[in-house]
Structure formats: structure tokens, C-alpha cells
Amino acid sequence: MRDVAVIGVGMTKWGELWEKSLRTIFVETALLALDDAGVDRIDSMYVGSMSSGLFVGQEHIASLLADYLGQAPVPSARVETACASGGLALRLGFMEVASGMSDVVLVSGIEKMTDVSGYEATYALGTAADQEYEGYHGITFPGLYALIARAHMEKYGTTREQLALVAVKNHLNGSKNPLAQYPFKITVDSVLNSVLVADPLRLLDCSPITDGAAAVILCPIEMARKMNKPVVKITGSGHATDSIALSSRKDITWLEATYQAGKRAYAMANKKPKDIDILEVHDCFTIAEICVIEALGIVEKGKGGKAAEDEITYLEGKIPVNTSGGLKAKGHPVGATGVAQVIEIVKQLQGEAGKRQVKNPRIGMAQNMGGSGGSTVVHIFERE
Numbered sequence: 326m327r328d329v330a331v332i333g334v335g336m337t338k339w340g341e342l343w344e345k346s347l348r349t350i351f352v353e354t355a356l357l358a359l360d361d362a363g364v365d366r367i368d369s370m371y372v373g374s375m376s377s378g379l380f381v382g383q384e385h386i387a388s389l390l391a392d393y394l395g396q397a398p399v400p401s402a403r404v405e406t407a408c409a410s411g412g413l414a415l416r417l418g419f420m421e422v423a424s425g426m427s428d429v430v431l432v433s434g435i436e437k438m439t440d441v442s443g444y445e446a447t448y449a450l451g452t453a454a455d456q457e458y459e460g461y462h463g464i465t466f467p468g469l470y471a472l473i474a475r476a477h478m479e480k481y482g483t484t485r486e487q488l489a490l491v492a493v494k495n496h497l498n499g500s501k502n503p504l505a506q507y508p509f510k511i512t513v514d515s516v517l518n519s520v521l522v523a524d525p526l527r528l529l530d531c532s533p534i535t536d537g538a539a540a541v542i543l544c545p546i547e548m549a550r551k552m553n554k555p556v557v558k559i560t561g562s563g564h565a566t567d568s569i570a571l572s573s574r575k576d577i578t579w580l581e582a583t584y585q586a587g588k589r590a591y592a593m594a595n596k597k598p599k600d601i602d603i604l605e606v607h608d609c610f611t612i613a614e615i616c617v618i619e620a621l622g623i624v625e626k627g628k629g630g631k632a633a634e635d636e637i638t639y640l641e642g643k644i645p646v647n648t649s650g651g652l653k654a655k656g657h658p659v660g661a662t663g664v665a666q667v668i669e670i671v672k673q674l675q676g677e678a679g680k681r682q683v684k685n686p687r688i689g690m691a692q693n694m695g696g697s698g699g700s701t702v703v704h705i706f707e708r709e
Contacts, residue, residue, distance in 0.1 A: 329422045330549035330558045331706070332542050333362025334668040339537030339656035340506045347381050347437045348393045350538045355394050355433055358540035363552065367542070368427035369400045371418050373410035373434035374660035377403075379449035381437050396431075407453035408609065410434060411539070411663025412693030412702030416562050419704075422543045429548075433540035434661035446534050450659070453696040455570035467531060467610070469571060469697045471523035474612035477578045478525065480627070483615065485525055487630030489516035491611040492529050492653055494633055498640060499650020501680040506535050506656030530611040535656035539664035541671070550709075555675045561594030561705030563587060569699040582701040583620035583692060590690070590703040598622035601705075602686035603673050604644060605666035607694035608651040614638075617692055618646060621703070640681060648673060648681050663693030663702060674708040 335357025342350060351372070359365065370391060378384045391401035404414040411434030418432035438446055451460050454469060477483045493513055499505040511529060519528040549556045565585035571577045591597060598621060606621075608614035615629030623644055624632045632638045638646035649655045649669035652662055670689035672678045689706045 326423045327425060328546035328558055329419050329543055330546045330556055331667065331671050332544050332549050332552060333358045333360070333364070334671055335361060335540040336504055336665060336668050337538070338504045339535050339658060341439045342437070342536035343439070345536070347377065347383060347386070347435060348390060350437065350536065351390050351433065351435050352393050354538040355431060355540045358431065358542050362542035364429055364542060367396055367399055367429045367431045369421060370396065370431040370433065371402050371404055371414040373404045373412070373414035373663060374436060375405055375407055375410050376449045376452065376659070377436070379445070379452070381440050406700045407695030408607065408659045409663060409693045409695035409700045409702050410660045411665070412691070412704070413564065413663070415541070415664060415667055415704060416564055416702055418543050419559050419562055422545060428544055430543045431540060432543060432664060433538060434664035435538040436658035436660040437536045438534045438658060439536050458570045458572060466697065467523040467526055470610040470612055471526045472571060473577050473616065473697070474525055474610070477612060477615065480578055481630070483630035485517065486513060487634050488525070488530060488611040488615070489513045490633040491608065491614050492516050494639055495608060495647045495651040495653040498648050498681055499654025502650045502655060505650045505654050506533060507654045508650070526610055526612070532609045532652035532657040535658040537656055537658035537661050539661045539668055541664060541667055556709040557671050557674045557706055558709065559704055560707045561590035561596065563589030563593065563703040564701070565589065566700045567698055569696055571697060578616060580616050580620040580694070580698040580701065582698055583617055583694060583703070586701040586703040587621040587692070590705050594705040594707070596688065596705055600688055601644065601690045603648060603670065603683050603689045604646045604692070605649060605669050605690070606646060606651070606692045607662070608647055608653050609657060611653070613694070614646065614651070617694070621690070621692060640683060645683050648678065648683060663691070666691040666693060667704065670706050674706060
């Protein structure tokens with residue numbers, strides 16, 4: 326198996342992109358990645374997208390986007406595993422280059438979510454939950470994560486203020502990211518006084534509805550070493566699944582798929598949690614970041630809330646988490662999130678993250694999660 330590097334990244338500002346279509350957003354982003362990589366051809370491409378059919382009424386986007394990028398007839402595939410679609414697209418692109426089937430692969434993620442009403446967006450996102458056992462009874466993702474949050478608070482003593490501090494930290498990071506949807510700071514009081522969505526979660530505990538895309542270019546390590554830029558290689562990749570319905574899990578405060586995907590990525594990269602210098606995780610809700618860093622072994626089980634309180638996960642902390650602003654501030658166009666996480670890790674490892682740059686990171690991790698944890702993809706990156 327060949328070693329694989331990321332040689333190009335592309336992302337535009339996320340938000341409510343009323344004036345742009347799905348294909349326009351994708352092409353702009355993909356061209357940025359191609360330009361950054363310094364290549365004018367690809368051997369294949371993968372597109373992560375959760376629900377283009379429900380959001381913009383367009384399926385068969387793999388062919389559509391390859392055509393509008395001017396890359397047809399290259400093989401192109403759309404990848405779907407809820408909000409982890411982008412992360413899984415990266416895994417498939419990584420496997421294709423590592424196997425030797427292709428040398429240059431474009432991996433992208435995209436979602437255009439604001440062309441529908443709030444009700445329709447909620448319905449589309451809700452299809453990632455168990456329709457018979459959860460959706461039928463009216464629960465939505467804020468409600469599911471509220472159940473997780475309440476259980477975590479009861480079991481481990483996690484406080485409402487600790488949840489708020491996750492949002493405060495990520496908005497602080499996002500205020501330094503010019504591509505973030507919400508690049509501004511917030512306070513604990515503003516979180517605690519925002520509209521109640523599903524007790525104990527409030528509006529500022531929740532990631533937003535977002536339009537956006539992200540793209541990266543992968544190639545064999547030997548090709549990357551010939552370029553005049555720091556080499557960032559993918560050293561670990563893990564993927565795992567769990568039951569979708571919370572009622573089928575032994576402990577809803579524990580993300581088993583994240584634990585298993587992380588375990589596989591650590592083993593492949595020959596790394597341990599203590600080796601990770603920087604981390605992007607799937608903070609669709611503040612409680613999600615808390616549970617994820619526990620499942621990945623970054624902190625002890627039950628200590629995720631205290632990590633933000635003690636500033637362990639801040640930019641200057643022991644293990645910076647979500648330096649991009651996370652889903653909370655950067656935005657969450659569901660199919661694109663996993664690829665955007667990779668872009669942040671690559672920029673950090675290359676020393677090109679601007680005002681949010683962490684001091685000399687060498688090993689980074691990205692964790693992308695679908696639904697309420699029913700699927701997770703984890704990748705580990707290392708700077709040569």
C-alpha cells in the first residue's frame with residue numbers, strides 16, 4: 326500500500342449563499358484545490374453529500390459535478406453516510422490512491438441547505454435518524470442530543486456552563502477564521518440566555534444550517550515530495566458504525582462508533598491519543614464535542630465538559646480542539662463538513678492557519694460523525 330499525501334485544499338466562505346447554485350459552489354471550491362495542488366487533471370473524484378435530493382431536488386450529482394468541473398469522463402462517485410459523508414469520501418479517495426488505482430484524486434463535500442424552509446431542512450436532516458423508532462415519534466436531532474446531554478449531566482456531573490464553554494471556545498476560534506459562517510465571539514451568558522431548543526440545549530449550543538463546499542487533492546507521497554510545500558500525509562484511517570437509534574445503545578453517553586473508528590486509525594498510524602497535537606471533531610451540538618473527545622481517548626470518560634472549563638482544548642491548551650471554529654461557528658453544510666475538517670488540519674500542520682495557528686503541530690486528527698453517532702470516520706495526519 327502506498328503512502329498518501331494531501332497536496333491541495335480549497336474552500337470558500339460558508340453561509341447563506343443565495344446567489345450561488347450547488348454546482349457553482351462546488352466548481353469554485355474544486356478549482357481552488359486544483360490550483361493549490363498545481364495540477365490540471367485528476368484520475369477520479371468523490372463527492373460527499375448527504376441529501377442533495379431533498380435540499381435542492383438534484384440527485385445524480387457525481388456526474389453533474391464532474392461535467393461542470395470539466396473533468397468528464399473521469400469516474401466520479403457521490404458518497405452518503407449522513408453528516409459523515411465528507412469524511413467517508415476522503416477515506417475512499419485515500420484507499421484509491423493507496424491501492425495504486427489512481428494517482429491524483431479529488432475529494433470534495435458539498436451541501437446547499439438554505440434553499441428550503443426550516444421545516445424542510447429539519448425533515449431532510451431527520452432522515453439520518455431511525456425513522457421508525459425516532460422520526461415517527463416526532464423527535465429531531467436537537468432532541469436526540471438533548472437526551473445525550475441530560476444523561477451525561479446526570480451520570481458525570483457535567484454542567485450547563487461547561488456545555489456553554491464549548492460554544493464560547495469554538496466561536497473564539499471561529500472569530501479568527503475568515504471563511505466561517507459566524508466569525509464572532511460569544512459569552513457564556515449569551516449561550517445560557519439564547520432560545521431554548523430542547524432542554525438543556527439552547528440555540529447557541531447548536532450548529533447552523535449552512536451552504537458550502539470543501540475540496541482536497543490526494544496523491545502518492547513521492548509526488549508530493551517533489552512540490553515546494555510542507556508534505557502532509559494521511560497515516561491513519563478508521564471507519565465504524567453503531568445502531569442509529571439511541572434506544573438500541575447500552576449507554577447513550579458513549580459514542581461506540583467513534584471509539585472504534587479512532588481505535589482503528591490509531592492502530593494504522595501507530596499512534597496513541599497522547600500523540601495528537603491538534604484535533605477537529607464533529608461538534609454539531611456542544612455535547613457532541615464533549616462525548617467525542619472522551620471516545621477518542623483525548624480525555625477520560627466523563628471529563629469532556631471539564632476539558633473546556635479548564636481550557637485544555639483552547640488554542641493555547643494542551644490539545645487544541647476545533648481551531649477552525651468547528652461546526653458551531655464555521656458552519657455545517659452536512660456533506661462538506663468532513664472535508665473542511667481535513668483542510669483545517671492540513672493548514673495547521675503546514676503552519677498556514679493565520680491568527681488561529683497552533684504552535685508547531687506535527688500530528689493532527691479529524692473526526693466526522695453521522696447522525697447521533699451511528700457512523701464515524703477518523704483520520705490521522707502527519708507532517709513530514
